[in-house]
Amino acid sequence: MGKEIKTIGVMTSGGDAPGMNAAIRAVVRAALSSGLKVKGIRRGYAGLLEEDIIEMETMSVTDIVQRGGTILFTSRCERMTTPEGQKQAADVCRKHGIDGVVVIGGDGSFRGAQKLSENGINTIGIPGTIDLDIACTEYTIGFDTACNTAMEAMDKVRDTSASHERCSIIEVMGRTAGHIALWCGISNGSEYVMIPERYKNDEQSIINQILAKRRTGKKHHIIVNAEGIGHSHELAKKIEDATGIETRATVLGHIQRGGNPTCRDRVYAAAMGAKAVDLLIANKTNRVVAYRNGKFCDFDIDEALAMEKDVDEHLYSMTKRLAR
Ligand code: ADP
Numbered sequence: 001m002g003k004e005i006k007t008i009g010v011m012t013s014g015g016d017a018p019g020m021n022a023a024i025r026a027v028v029r030a031a032l033s034s035g036l037k038v039k040g041i042r043r044g045y046a047g048l049l050e051e052d053i054i055e056m057e058t059m060s061v062t063d064i065v066q067r068g069g070t071i072l073f074t075s076r077c078e079r080m081t082t083p084e085g086q087k088q089a090a091d092v093c094r095k096h097g098i099d100g101v102v103v104i105g106g107d108g109s110f111r112g113a114q115k116l117s118e119n120g121i122n123t124i125g126i127p128g129t130i131d132l133d134i135a136c137t138e139y140t141i142g143f144d145t146a147c148n149t150a151m152e153a154m155d156k157v158r159d160t161s162a163s164h165e166r167c168s169i170i171e172v173m174g175r176t177a178g179h180i181a182l183w184c185g186i187s188n189g190s191e192y193v194m195i196p197e198r199y200k201n202d203e204q205s206i207i208n209q210i211l212a213k214r215r216t217g218k219k220h221h222i223i224v225n226a227e228g229i230g231h232s233h234e235l236a237k238k239i240e241d242a243t244g245i246e247t248r249a250t251v252l253g254h255i256q257r258g259g260n261p262t263c264r265d266r267v268y269a270a271a272m273g274a275k276a277v278d279l280l281i282a283n284k285t286n287r288v289v290a291y292r293n294g295k296f297c298d299f300d301i302d303e304a305l306a307m308e309k310d311v312d313e314h315l316y317s318m319t320k321r322l323a324r
């Protein structure tokens with residue numbers, strides 16, 4: 001029989017993502033509804049080590065479901081990657097009477113949760129990252145909002161690109177993963193989708209395609225490039241030099257991490273937050289909440305971190321068929 005969970009902590013860690021606030025709200029409200037006490041750990045693992053911990057009540061999370069960012073702040077913390085830091089983090093939890101912690105973040109944050117669990121604190125991870133790069137789940141909180149933000153920005157670039165009969169390269173985030181680029185490429189009708197998972201240094205073939213399309217009467221070109229490939233400005237120059245077509249690069253950057261979460265991100269955040277609390281109440285630890293095959297489920301963090309993720313090949317090959 002495991003220990004009884006009376007007080008839980010909740011934190012956001014790593015890069016923020018729209019919908020994190022909705023997840024915090026769900027964790028707090030679900031826990032309070034089940035008779036638990038809740039503490040907010042501010043600034044991720046850095047705040048935990050510095051005991052930046054606040055009491056959370058129903059009203060602490062009022063009016064945040066629609067807001068981007070995270071009211072608990074977030075950070076990256078080097079010390080948490082050391083055994084000393086990990087032991088200290090667990091000791092701080094014990095000192096503050098925290099029996100279990102919900103960590104909203106990405107793979108790196110789950111590694112921290114894994115270590116907290118090894119040090120005797122129950123932990124549950126919730127996938128919160130715009131990158132969609134967590135293998136065990138088909139959905140991560142923030143991805144939908146980031147894609148919509150990038151898609152709308154790309155629509156605007158398309159307008160000016162068409163007016164000037166230019167070639168435009170738009171670079172989107174995603175760290176080493178190409179999911180945002182793939183979804184934005186499809187939703188924006190890009191001619192070429194450059195993603196690290198399929199990149200073969202084939203820039204000459206992009207140039208050849210642009211020239212071939214110009215010959216068929218095409219007047220402008222949109223290329224979406226993932227930050228995992230990068231060098232969009234250099235590529236723009238290369239294309240302009242080789243084709244004589246004016247080419248511009250736009251790096252969308254952190255705009256993709258902000259803004260009000262979409263309906264989908266809010267709903268998934270609510271469901272995942274409530275499920276994380278249920279797992280803690282059931283005395284589970286070292287688990288990550290996931291969405292797979294139409295259902296919310298959970299995985300052992302060790303197993304989840306060992307899984308590998310690829311982009312959807314059907315979606316990727318389709319981009320080539322549709323780009324004419
Ligand atoms: P994300 O959670 O978005 O993947 P990071 O990779 O930056 O973001 O990780 C967030 C934080 O998680 C790190 O700053 C660190 O505090 C913690 N973390 C990352 N890797 C480990 C690890 N191997 N062991 C313990 N904590 C880790």
Ligand code: F6P
Pocket residue numbers: 015129130131173174175176227257
């Ligand atoms: O993981 C989210 C993300 O926005 C990535 O897409 C990007 O590579 C990284 O974080 C940027 O990190 P920072 O905010 O530290 O520049």
